[in-house]
Amino acid sequence: MLGELQPWFSGWPSIDRFRKNMDELFDRFFGEIGYRGLTNSMIMWPAVESFFRDGNWVMRIDLPGIDPKDIDISVAGDTLTIRASRERHRDERNQELESSEISYGRFERSMTLPKGVQGDRIKATYRHGVLELTMPASPELVGRKIPIEVQAEEKKQIEQQAG
Secondary structure, three states: OOOOOOOOOOOOHHHHHHHHHHHHHHHHHHHHHHHHHHHHHOEEOOOEEEEEEOOEEEEEEEOOOOOHHHEEEEEEOOEEEEEEEEOOOHHHOOOOOOOOOOOOEEEEEEEEOOOOEOHHHOEEEEEOOEEEEEEEEOHHHHOOOOOOOOOHHHHHHHHHHHO
């Protein structure tokens, strides 16, 4: 129904010609690799989130489209390193792309593990393009919830306002 996904300016001959001329200019400037090939030689940082769950420190790393066999996880001292790569399919390498916002190449991220995390007991799972690392954390690191005591006078006043 919507047809192909294309930039908003696609279909305007003068804009298309301008874009192709700019692509050629950048390709000449950056040499054989071209500016589009430049991203394939760069190391990219995947997005990471971390949190505590059930006494464990959990990290989620976005690695969409990456085969789990192309992911390397290592720990040296208190440094956790995740490396991965995503390559274009062989049948797509020689095609001239109309538009691409997908990153190909190497991905790498190194992080210092917090004190109290047992980096030697990391469990790794991969699902729907997200690598999840789970490792036990000491109770001191997880923390505890501090209850708030309410004075009798304050409690009575709060109840009157609510009622």
